Amino acid sequence: MGVVVPLGQKGPAGASLRPLMKLVEADMERVNSLISKRTGSDVRMIPELANHLINSGGKRIRPMLTIATAQMFGYGGEHHVTLAASVEFMHTATLLHDDVVDESNMRRGKAAARLLWGNEASVLVGDFLLGQAFKMMVETQSLEALAILSNAAAVIAEGEVWQLAAAKNVSTTEDDYLSVIRAKTAALFSAATEIGAIIAKRSGDEQAAMRSFGNNLGIAFQLVDDALDYTGEEGKLGKSVGDDFREGKITLPVVLSYRRGDDAERTFWRRTLQEGTIGDDDLEKAIAIMRKHNALADTIERAAHYGAMARDALAIFPDGKHKAALQEAVDFCIARVS
Amino acid sequence: MGVVVPLGQKGPAGASLRPLMKLVEADMERVNSLISKRTGSDVRMIPELANHLINSGGKRIRPMLTIATAQMFGYGGEHHVTLAASVEFMHTATLLHDDVVDESNMRRGKAAARLLWGNEASVLVGDFLLGQAFKMMVETQSLEALAILSNAAAVIAEGEVWQLAAAKNVSTTEDDYLSVIRAKTAALFSAATEIGAIIAKRSGDEQAAMRSFGNNLGIAFQLVDDALDYTGEEGKLGKSVGDDFREGKITLPVVLSYRRGDDAERTFWRRTLQEGTIGDDDLEKAIAIMRKHNALADTIERAAHYGAMARDALAIFPDGKHKAALQEAVDFCIARVS
Numbered sequence: 001m002g003v004v005v006p007l008g009q010k011g012p013a014g015a016s017l018r019p020l021m022k023l024v025e026a027d028m029e030r031v032n033s034l035i036s037k038r039t040g041s042d043v044r045m046i047p048e049l050a051n052h053l054i055n056s057g058g059k060r061i062r063p064m065l066t067i068a069t070a071q072m073f074g075y076g077g078e079h080h081v082t083l084a085a086s087v088e089f090m091h092t093a094t095l096l097h098d099d100v101v102d103e104s105n106m107r108r109g110k111a112a113a114r115l116l117w118g119n120e121a122s123v124l125v126g127d128f129l130l131g132q133a134f135k136m137m138v139e140t141q142s143l144e145a146l147a148i149l150s151n152a153a154a155v156i157a158e159g160e161v162w163q164l165a166a167a168k169n170v171s172t173t174e175d176d177y178l179s180v181i182r183a184k185t186a187a188l189f190s191a192a193t194e195i196g197a198i199i200a201k202r203s204g205d206e207q208a209a210m211r212s213f214g215n216n217l218g219i220a221f222q223l224v225d226d227a228l229d230y231t232g233e234e235g236k237l238g239k240s241v242g243d244d245f246r247e248g249k250i251t252l253p254v255v256l257s258y259r260r261g262d263d264a265e266r267t268f269w270r271r272t273l274q275e276g277t278i279g280d281d282d283l284e285k286a287i288a289i290m291r292k293h294n295a296l297a298d299t300i301e302r303a304a305h306y307g308a309m310a311r312d313a314l315a316i317f318p319d320g321k322h323k324a325a326l327q328e329a330v331d332f333c334i335a336r337v338s
Numbered sequence: 339m340g341v342v343v344p345l346g347q348k349g350p351a352g353a354s355l356r357p358l359m360k361l362v363e364a365d366m367e368r369v370n371s372l373i374s375k376r377t378g379s380d381v382r383m384i385p386e387l388a389n390h391l392i393n394s395g396g397k398r399i400r401p402m403l404t405i406a407t408a409q410m411f412g413y414g415g416e417h418h419v420t421l422a423a424s425v426e427f428m429h430t431a432t433l434l435h436d437d438v439v440d441e442s443n444m445r446r447g448k449a450a451a452r453l454l455w456g457n458e459a460s461v462l463v464g465d466f467l468l469g470q471a472f473k474m475m476v477e478t479q480s481l482e483a484l485a486i487l488s489n490a491a492a493v494i495a496e497g498e499v500w501q502l503a504a505a506k507n508v509s510t511t512e513d514d515y516l517s518v519i520r521a522k523t524a525a526l527f528s529a530a531t532e533i534g535a536i537i538a539k540r541s542g543d544e545q546a547a548m549r550s551f552g553n554n555l556g557i558a559f560q561l562v563d564d565a566l567d568y569t570g571e572e573g574k575l576g577k578s579v580g581d582d583f584r585e586g587k588i589t590l591p592v593v594l595s596y597r598r599g600d601d602a603e604r605t606f607w608r609r610t611l612q613e614g615t616i617g618d619d620d621l622e623k624a625i626a627i628m629r630k631h632n633a634l635a636d637t638i639e640r641a642a643h644y645g646a647m648a649r650d651a652l653a654i655f656p657d658g659k660h661k662a663a664l665q666e667a668v669d670f671c672i673a674r675v676s
Binding site: 041043044045046097100101119120121123124125127128130131132134135137138139141143146147150151152153154155156157158160161162164165 | 379381382383384435438439456457458459461462463465466468469470472473475476477479481484485488489490491492493494495496498499500502503
């Protein structure tokens with residue numbers, strides 16, 4: 001494993017998340033202590049299970065986006081910290097439910113919570129975190145932020161159901177697939193950045209720019225994730241290479257390979273992903289077919305396209321360290337594949 | 339089955355939900371069409387699964403409580419309809435997740451959604467309904483109602499996790515058990531009635547009275563449900579008699595029987611509920627032990643106690659048809675056991 005997918009001309013390979021992390025460091029410390037406080041409960045299983053996942057080294061990119069956006073707009077209040085923690089709770093709740101739905105065994109390089117505490121507890125602690133997320137949002141008294149985040153919650157779940165219903169259809173179109181990831185990933189990225197503009201009381205145009213930035217970054221992020229599932233290094237990935245394949249998930253590398261393939265290859269995709277009959281060599285074979293059709297490299301190319309749209313969405317803002325750090329974060333998300 | 343538990347002096351056996359239903363009828367039609375509209379989605383599985391449960395003949399007592407409370411206070415706006423639909427969505431989401439957690443096969447006399455569409459879809463459609471519930475609440479622009487309902491969402495999930503962790507402990511105390519049902523049932527009843535007072539802008543005392551009414555009614559309702567699981571008639575119950583027993587759920591009839599029992603009986607409870615070793619005659623034997631110790635009748639007595647508190651909570655309000663209908667609803671909830 002550990003295949004390097006060539007990035008082409010679209011993103012500098014040396015891009016780093018560090019400038020962004022540096023800018024948001026102080027506020028993120030407050031986000032982290034709020035997260036830790038709000039997972040507290042007299043019911044011991046709740047903080048144990050929640051912290052197992054929350055402290056497992058996720059990059060917390062979504063709350064960082066909320067903080068960075070609010071800072072870029074010179075926001076001087078406290079609500080960005082509360083909303084950033086809400087966003088991370090919504091994300092964590094989704095991960096807990098996803099792992100149950102997908103029967104995943106690993107998450108961020110550790111055993112999935114559902115293996116240690118059971119599916120039941122994962123569902124319920126996810127519900128608890130979602131409840132806490134909404135409680136925190138309400139505390140900010142921002143009905144606009146609440147409208148955006150509650151809409152995102154419904155859209156994410158809708159996208160997950162869609163994916164569940166479409167899971168076993170190898171002839172899913174690229175458009176349909178994009179609709180799924182717009183819902184299940186981009187909606188929360190988009191909400192995370194938009195609410196930063198909203199609490200800073202920026203104009204409608206500026207809110208729209210941040211919404212667009214988050215949306216396109218989210219799509220790029222998910223596409224890269226889809227490629228990484230076939231090309232990543234296990235240690236970095238925090239999950240097993242080939243998880244999507246074993247779970248019969250139709251992602252863009254599969255969509256492209258199926259469309260570009262011959263009859264024998266299409267039979268292979270149907271057998272492995274639709275019927276779930278997977279032999280020992282099939283993952284390697286799947287990767288070989290993907291390479292033959294440039295499906296992995298083109299997935300990254302597509303990601304770079306959405307990344308470019310994300311960067312352009314920020315163009316209306318004056319240059320500054322926050323804008324630069326956010327744009328570099330886009331490059332990082334795409335470059336992490338190498 | 340179909341054992342009649344004597345009610346003692348606490349509640350008139352002829353009590354009916356009809357007066358309440360009559361008062362809220364017109365508004366409930368609007369609630370129902372809003373519910374139907376808001377389960378709509380291009381993802382067909384969502385309305386199919388949601389409507390399977392929503393149209394399965396639940397009494398919709400929670401949204402009726404919100405409507406009746408708002409009407410009693412002369413509320414003239416539209417938000418009681420929106421909030422009532424939100425409350426029913428929160429309840430429906432909880433049922434979907436509960437059936438997954440409890441591995442239940444029946445719900446309201448029909449196959450549980452998880453049997454027809456799978457656990458995965460039940461989790462995700464529950465999440466979708468929760469998202470829609472919050473979207474609707476936000477539309478009312480009432481931050482106070484949002485605070486109460488988001489808090490209820492977190493408290494409900496916390497109670498469910500607690501019950502999961504305590505599920506197999508037959509020596510649970512009555513106090514601990516009450517804490518669980520305060521969270522998992524009474525919190526939503528209480529929120530449903532409190533928000534009716536809030537949107538009608540009533541005083542803090544009046545809000546507190548409605549909160550107390552809902553809370554105590556919810557406890558009474560759950561205790562009766564617990565008794566019905568051992569004494570109900572299958573057709574009326576909409577689930578199998580003995581479900582709680584087979585799932586190893588520790589409810590008040592068990593708590594009382596265990597405390598009042600001898601060593602042989604305690605061994606029986608440990609074997610059946612903690613260890614899950616259940617033979618063909620064990621449900622009958624469990625009911626016989628409960629009868630011997632008056633555990634079912636006393637569970638109803640306890641319910642009647644909370645019912646009395648609920649009725650008293652309304653005493654500060656002038657007499658009128660809404661107050662009378664709400665008080666009769668309390669009697670009905672207790673009398674439905676017979």
